[in-house]
Amino acid sequence: MRSRCAPAGWLALRVATAALTLLVSPWIGAQTRPPLAASMAADASAAERSVNDWLARMHEASLRRTYIGTYVISAGNTLSSARIWHACDGAQQVERVESLTGAPRSTFRHNDQVLTFLSESRVVVAEKRESLAFFQNLLQANDSSLAQFYLLGTPGTGRVAGLEADVMELRPKDSLRFGYRVWTETKSGLVIKLQTLAGDGSVLEQAAFTELQLDASVSMAKLAEMMGQTAGYKLERPELVTVVAANEGWVLKSTVPGFKPVNCYKRSLGVAPTAQQRSTLQWIFSDGLASVSLFIDAFDPRRHGRAGMFASGATHTLTRHMGDWWLTAVGEVPAQTLMAFAQGLERNK
Amino acid sequence: MIKPGTQSDEELISALADGQLHGEEFARAVAWVADNDEARLEWHAYHLIGDVLRSGEAMVSSRELGFAQRLQLRLQQEAPVSSVAGLTAGMMARQLAASADSSRQSDELASNDGSARWKLLAGFASLVTMGLVGWYVAGGQRDIPQLAQLQLQAGGNGVLSQQSLAVDPSGPQPMLRDPQLDALLAAHRQSGGGSALAMSAGFVRNAAFEGAAR
Numbered sequence: 001m002r003s004r005c006a007p008a009g010w011l012a013l014r015v016a017t018a019a020l021t022l023l024v025s026p027w028i029g030a031q032t033r034p035p036l037a038a039s040m041a042a043d044a045s046a047a048e049r050s051v052n053d054w055l056a057r058m059h060e061a062s063l064r065r066t067y068i069g070t071y072v073i074s075a076g077n078t079l080s081s082a083r084i085w086h087a088c089d090g091a092q093q094v095e096r097v098e099s100l101t102g103a104p105r106s107t108f109r110h111n112d113q114v115l116t117f118l119s120e121s122r123v124v125v126a127e128k129r130e131s132l133a134f135f136q137n138l139l140q141a142n143d144s145s146l147a148q149f150y151l152l153g154t155p156g157t158g159r160v161a162g163l164e165a166d167v168m169e170l171r172p173k174d175s176l177r178f179g180y181r182v183w184t185e186t187k188s189g190l191v192i193k194l195q196t197l198a199g200d201g202s203v204l205e206q207a208a209f210t211e212l213q214l215d216a217s218v219s220m221a222k223l224a225e226m227m228g229q230t231a232g233y234k235l236e237r238p239e240l241v242t243v244v245a246a247n248e249g250w251v252l253k254s255t256v257p258g259f260k261p262v263n264c265y266k267r268s269l270g271v272a273p274t275a276q277q278r279s280t281l282q283w284i285f286s287d288g289l290a291s292v293s294l295f296i297d298a299f300d301p302r303r304h305g306r307a308g309m310f311a312s313g314a315t316h317t318l319t320r321h322m323g324d325w326w327l328t329a330v331g332e333v334p335a336q337t338l339m340a341f342a343q344g345l346e347r348n349k
Numbered sequence: 350m351i352k353p354g355t356q357s358d359e360e361l362i363s364a365l366a367d368g369q370l371h372g373e374e375f376a377r378a379v380a381w382v383a384d385n386d387e388a389r390l391e392w393h394a395y396h397l398i399g400d401v402l403r404s405g406e407a408m409v410s411s412r413e414l415g416f417a418q419r420l421q422l423r424l425q426q427e428a429p430v431s432s433v434a435g436l437t438a439g440m441m442a443r444q445l446a447a448s449a450d451s452s453r454q455s456d457e458l459a460s461n462d463g464s465a466r467w468k469l470l471a472g473f474a475s476l477v478t479m480g481l482v483g484w485y486v487a488g489g490q491r492d493i494p495q496l497a498q499l500q501l502q503a504g505g506n507g508v509l510s511q512q513s514l515a516v517d518p519s520g521p522q523p524m525l526r527d528p529q530l531d532a533l534l535a536a537h538r539q540s541g542g543g544s545a546l547a548m549s550a551g552f553v554r555n556a557a558f559e560g561a562a563r
Contacts, residue, residue, distance in 0.1 A: 070368070070375065074392070079383040081375070100376050101383060114539075127539055161368055210368040238539075267536060282536060293537040303529060311521035317530065328530070330537040335521050 046155040046166045051146045054168055054182075057189035063088050065188045069161070069212035070100070075205040075313025087218040094223040108227040115227055124233040127240075146288045149173055149258040158183055160193045161209045170289065175199060176257060176337045177290050178314055185214065196314040196332065205313040205332075239268040245283050249349035250296065256340045258287040285341070292331030292341060299326045309335050318342055362391045 049057070066087045073080045081100040086093070092111060099105040106117040109129070116125045153169030165183040172179050179201075183193035193208035245251070245264045252261075262284040281296040297304070304326040310317045318329040318338040327345065329338040364370050365378045382388040 072379070074389075077389070079379060079389065079392070081379045101379055129539070210366070211371075238536075280533075280536075291537070293533075295533050295536070309521040315534070316521055317534070328533050330534060 046168070049155075051150060051152050051170065054152075054184075055146070058182075058184060058191050061184070061189040061191075062086070063090055063093060065190050065214055066216055066218045067190070067212055067214050068216040068218060069209045071207060072210050073205070073207040075315070076311070078312065085218050085223060087220040087223055089220060092220065094220045094227070096223050096226065108223065110224065110227065117233060122233050124230050124235050126235060126237045145258065149177065149287055150289065157186075161212045163192060163212065163214070165192060174257065175334060176340065177287060177333055178204065180289065183208070188214065190214070199334070241266045243281070245281070246348070248281055249347055250281070250283065251346050251348050252341070252344045253346045254340075254344040256285070256337060256344065259285040259292060260287070262286050262291070290331060290333045292329060292333055292338065294341060294345065295328040295330070297326045297328070299324050309338070311335070323347065358388060358391060362388060366392065
């Protein structure tokens with residue numbers, strides 16, 4: 001059990017986070033408050049919604065409905081599960097995720113700020129999910145690129161965890177991305193089941209609530225308080241420096257249709273005490289629904305031995321030796337998408 | 350308390366799929382399914398059945414017919430096992446076709462005649478399980494994108510086309526547990542893995558996945 005007594009370092013962090021939150025709250029509110037189009041999307045019937053209407057509705061639901069539920073994810077040979085507490089006030093979200101499988105682990109998220117408690121190693125990892133802003137901007141801008149690469153199937157209805165759901169299907173227009181079937185709770189638009197589909201329609205990955213209490217009594221303040229109970233834990237922040245890929249000597253000579261650069265970082269990997277620290281470039285791309293990370297390391301024959309393509313559920317991984325460098329491409333995309341990225345990547349220094 | 354063995358496997362999977370297990374029972378059942386290949390097949394079969402219950406019969410039956418046809422084609426190409434499994438696939442295709450017809454007719458049954466629908470689904474469950482087992486026995490894999498397709502999409506750039514990717518043409522290999530690769534996968538989920546599809550649900554997915562990976 002974590003003590004409620006916070007160390008001075010953590011208090012400083014909390015104060016800084018609180019100050020930051022206060023400073024950016026109006027901005028966050030402005031960014032996350034549903035635009036007129038999203039509000040209208042909530043009222044539109046399922047048959048009338050566009051791709052962006054559906055997405056805006058799902059996002060709005062996560063800002064307006066509290067819930068407690070159990071989530072099960074089936075991907076490849078892996079079955080994972082977590083218990084979720086979700087609180088929100090229309091602009092802010094606080095979430096607690098307790099893993100029920102694998103190593104004991106509690107993850108807390110306040111908007112894009114994430115703390116992960118690893119109870120076995122007594123480490124708490126603090127991160128910021130900057131990619132959330134990219135997807136928010138995509139919805140705010142009412143970007144039409146999603147409709148350019150995905151086709152909206154005829155909506156249907158179903159039931160998940162005892163709740164009535166609208167079912168919508170997004171079919172890729174080319175073979176560079178997977179399709180999706182999404183169940184959203186009929187009244188709120190909350191995502192309650194999500195399938196990732198291969199080109200032949202088979203299910204590669206499924207995530208669904210097996211049990212869900214909508215509008216459960218979940219206190220944002222209580223979750224925030226739990227998030228601050230870090231006494232006895234060592235706080236770690238992965239070193240993450242935003243960089244420009246071209247300045248680091250990398251260009252994508254031939255782009256992959258639909259995939260835009262989201263972020264590029266230099267990061268040190270291996271937060272565990274025994275792990276050897278090393279700097280890796282991570283160049284992130286997304287088409288709005290699927291993401292690809294290109295990790296580029298200096299080649300080390302002791303660590304980099306096996307080139308190839310690997311798959312687990314919807315996640316594919318490509319590893320490749322490129323002269324003095326070693327590329328690891330990861331994404332929830334078909335194998336050929338990663339191959340296209342690998343072929344387009346070039347060293348310009 | 351539920352322990353695999355004291356309750357039938359089917360009952361345990363059914364309870365898990367229906368959200369009837371909680372707390373320690375739930376965690377035990379998930380751990381058991383995660384470690385047991387047959388249990389996972391049952392789990393997938395139950396979700397397929399759930400789709401049948403929740404979806405329109407026509408949509409599902411046509412999909413399963415496609416599955417049966419692909420399975421039969423695959424089994425025909427697998428001479429050593431075709432004599433037994435081919436018969437199974439043929440029976441399955443015919444019975445699924447019959448199921449599809451029966452499903453359409455089931456709408457005409459009296460509303461209190463639930464047993465007919467459940468008998469149909471029970472039969473369907475057996476067929477799906479047989480199909481999945483047959484699929485694994487036959488070593489079935491998904492259609493794998495070919496390199497030729499990639500060359501077309503990459504625009505046939507001369508410099509790039511001379512570089513050969515060390516990728517097994519038979520398709521991706523199963524992901525192996527490797528601490529370095531795990532670290533990169535975790536970094537992808539933390540900083541990269543996101544989707545406008547479900548920003549919150551996507552976060553939960555990643556958080557749960559990371560727990561399983563460690």
